[in-house]
Amino acid sequence: MERKCSDEKRKRKPTGAAVPRAELTEALYRAFFAEWAEKGFAAVSLERVAARAGAGKAAIYRRWSSRVAFAAEAVDALGLRMAMIEDRGSLEADVTDFLFRLRVVLRHPLVRRILPDLHAEAARSPEMRTLNTRVAQQRRAHGSTLLERAMARGELPATLNTTLALDLIPAPLYWRMVVVGATPSRQEVAEMGAAITAGLRALA
Amino acid sequence: MERKCSDEKRKRKPTGAAVPRAELTEALYRAFFAEWAEKGFAAVSLERVAARAGAGKAAIYRRWSSRVAFAAEAVDALGLRMAMIEDRGSLEADVTDFLFRLRVVLRHPLVRRILPDLHAEAARSPEMRTLNTRVAQQRRAHGSTLLERAMARGELPATLNTTLALDLIPAPLYWRMVVVGATPSRQEVAEMGAAITAGLRALA
């Protein structure tokens, strides 16, 4: 969300001014995601993105140096910020609550198309790889607090393999929704939460 | 693996003959996967595929009508046939064995890049969607026999929610390897198998 070259220029020449319109930057982000979801990352045309945002191609090249730079800023501008989870009192309740929130995110058609594309692209280019790990770290944070609370409660031992535990929590729902392509009922999500909780306890 | 138009033509004119070379078809499949993994599905150029296979573009257009048709036949020619799993005597042993086999498949760099791309593309076009579900069904078969054996042993109740169970088994390893992008040690896979087994038992 920070502009690039323009800031430096303004520091050097604080006289006359004209700042990149933030709303346009935002519109470009949205158009980029829409194109990404529609055609796939590799097939995103910056010309179409600009047209979709009602802008000229120049507006893009003025802000970012490459497609990857564009994608990077777009992704962490979106942030994917799920609200932090409140304490539900028990590990199973916390896990189930987390799954419900993840279900909301994965129901979004843009997310369902962009996330797997991001993973595939992460295996191709190093830049997308770092971008993917940044998104992953944001995710891990939520799971971590969840586990720490359980350990504080004594529901899980402090010797827990947290890496493995963090895989266990979101994976089944992601598999169901992204890989299989189906949205489970709320009842099924609850059952899933119970099973995952049992798996976590067995990890000790 | 069956040719398309040529068969019909041969039925009409059974005189002189010349059959599409099967080895070339195979080479085209391989080249297609290589390009797919390298550039992403949307960016696959049939020209490069042909060149990579040491063939002319005509050889492709002679066999398939569209890129999707090509992809479809390529995928189920590959088959992704993991050998069926032998009975290891217990549910946990069976699950762990399954995970080890899945780990072998997911270690393959081509698979790691193509699978998520396939899922993303499945959310975009109906043709790729049916292709994805076909691959999924092949997968489900293995998991199903695994569960049935456990139910026969009495380790799992017959009332088990198999759909949920089939999500639970491969998901954590897939998440770790494809989404996170890391390969777990054999020790970790074993722990994962134990946790999943506990989760399955809790699904009753």
Added chain:
DNA sequence: ATTGGATGGAACGGTATCGTATCGACGATG
């Protein structure tokens, strides 16, 4: 009021891929 910088829009030459058509060569069938 002037000035500087960003804006939308349009054009540029260059490259890549598309899908089709055509060629001579090869080889298996009959």
Added chain:
DNA sequence: CATCGTCGATACGATACCGTTCCATCCAAT
């Protein structure tokens, strides 16, 4: 041995993007 379809190769016109450049315009800070 004659035939006929596939083979690799090449050329074709048509699109689509690329990344850059120039323009007239508009806005905000001097």
